[in-house]
Amino acid sequence: MEVTDGGEQLVLDGLPAPRVRRRVRAATGGQPLAEHLPVARVAIDLPPAHLDRPFEYAVPASMAQSAVAGSRVKVRFGRQDVDGYVLERVETAEHDGELLPLRRVVSALPVLTPAVARLARAVADRWAGTLVDVLRLAVPPRHARVEGEPVGEAAGPLVPHASASAWTAFRGGPAFLQHVTSGGAPRAVWTALPGAPGERWTDAIAQAVAACVLGGRGALVVVPDARDVERVLDALDAAGVPRWAADRPHGAVRLTADDGPAVRYRAFLAALRGGAQVVVGTRASAFAPVRDLGLVVCWDDGDGLHAEPRAPYPHVREVLALRSELEGCAFLVGAHGRTVPAQSLVASGWAREVVADRAATRSRTARVLALNSTELAREGPAAAARLPTPAWRTIRDRLAAGPVLVQVPRAGYLPVVACGRCRASARCATCHGPLGIASADGTPTCGWCGRLATGWRCDECGAGTLRSVQVGSQRTAEELGRAFPGVPVRVSGARAAGGVLASVRDVPALVVATPGAEPVAPSGYAAAVLLDAATSAGQGLGAAEDAVRRWLAAAALVRSSADGGQVLLVGDAPERAAQALVRWDPVGLASRELDERAELRLPPAVRVASVTGPRDAVAAVVERVDDVEVLGPVPVTGARAAERSAVGALEPEVRALLRVPRAQGQALARSLAASLSVRSARREGGTVRVQLDPTDLS
DNA sequence: AGCACGCCGACT
């Protein structure tokens, strides 16, 4: 049955028919249509790329008040009932045919705010993905019980302390904060320095957030992991922005995926309803619906956790950059190091640099020395030792003053081993993955397929003995325990027995940690020793930058040189990486790397998309993309390929790279999305992954 | 995704 709004069927009892005739034809079976904005444009929660557009539905009068923009609805789509979000309510339909009515409003809560909807669309477009893929990252699953919880009374206005004390050492820092308070939208790339309590990175971020809140706007801080969330929340508390709690809705809320569905949804709603003016969270919180957003912050943008591992693989730094443009808010990315993409934001003039001068840098950092084999040559045969004599002496001397941090790039025991006779790397007989040993008396195990290599013999020379190539944190802790009898040794790492330690006490101890798992010492470490520098700064795009980032993160936990703090880099790292650490100059390194990538036409100087999947599928996707330089496809090798063959995937994968000048990045994404849309409509076989600016380019 | 319609092989 066809119902035309404004026609005789829609006359409500005793009311005259609306005078305006609307062009909405709806198959509502006689039920009246909403008087006001009778059409809902709905994003349908189905994965195929060719369905990534709004579909229009008629809004029955009964849902006129509940089917608001941003609400979750159920609609009939084809022969199935599907979930969706109301993107907007409009007066007239663009669709020519009849409109089906919305089936049901799941919840009238507008969980998809207009700002977040716009951001999600922009993210989908930028990374050649679909809106619903992004919404799955952006909007947590509904939790009905949490939604029904009473909303507490706000505890009065939030008035944080006004201070820029943690910023005075940084050129442009206090001005940035002032600009934020006064409602501006400055953009800064900030290189943080270690410091005394009150002037550390957490304090600086807390003061920037306080400045924003003081100006009457909300703020969003995205950090790599939950430990950092806690650190920022503590600093915020000290800056006069207390922790949000359900019974005192006020302040800063923690938003992380690993808190579980109920806690996460509660935190999400706190931001949505404006009870929490500030959100501090991990990766997915980059989409949090903060009210009157005034400032977005990304801390340590080089940390791999900021790269979303699910399609369309957006990166927090870029999402927040996009968001700051869309919402006209301030943008701050900070780290002890400097990533090449962050440097690119500065180089292009999009953001301003906020850094300390040389004198401030020198006075706040530890003394850094690199011990490479050339320097150690005079030590004789001991130079080749993993812990050369000068490093041993430094540890011994500094232990008297407090804890000493030892950073080991690899976890485990002996993660990589080789033939004891001919030194060929030991590989798995089945998949050719690298063999490692998990404990003092462990059997060699394949790092790719996990098979035990009992009775291993070398492919090359037939020998049956193994030697270590890389030594992990566990074995290092053992060795250090023997080298420093009587000194407590603690191990921190995701795979360590005690897990990741948040902090250690200010007492003499050896603290062995893998990168990113370093505990903080309240008064700073007396020294840090960064082992296996060559392993850290291996080959591959961005390896040097990444190694320097991890070294600086550890070095930033050490006392200043004035307080005796020392950092030793042990091993043969590439000279430019070692020098960037010794001179504490991550910006110089990032700047040179960026120049080089421009010459080599590598990202971020250009935009690259990788297309991975079965050969035919990749070819079909790439075929439909015009005006692009195509590299490959080449067979995919390495752990992923081995894993696939281990689970019995028949078809080997290939990867093609598409390269365009940066200015054509948007066109490339659009063209790829169109190709994927054709692909899904035609149901071309296989699974294809498209990744823009992939991080694992080598 | 899910389900229709629509043209060519082996079976009650």
Place this chain on the structure above:
DNA sequence: GTCGGCGTGCTC
């Protein structure tokens, strides 16, 4: 002579 393969098309 039918039952049924999955190749295109559509879903507001």
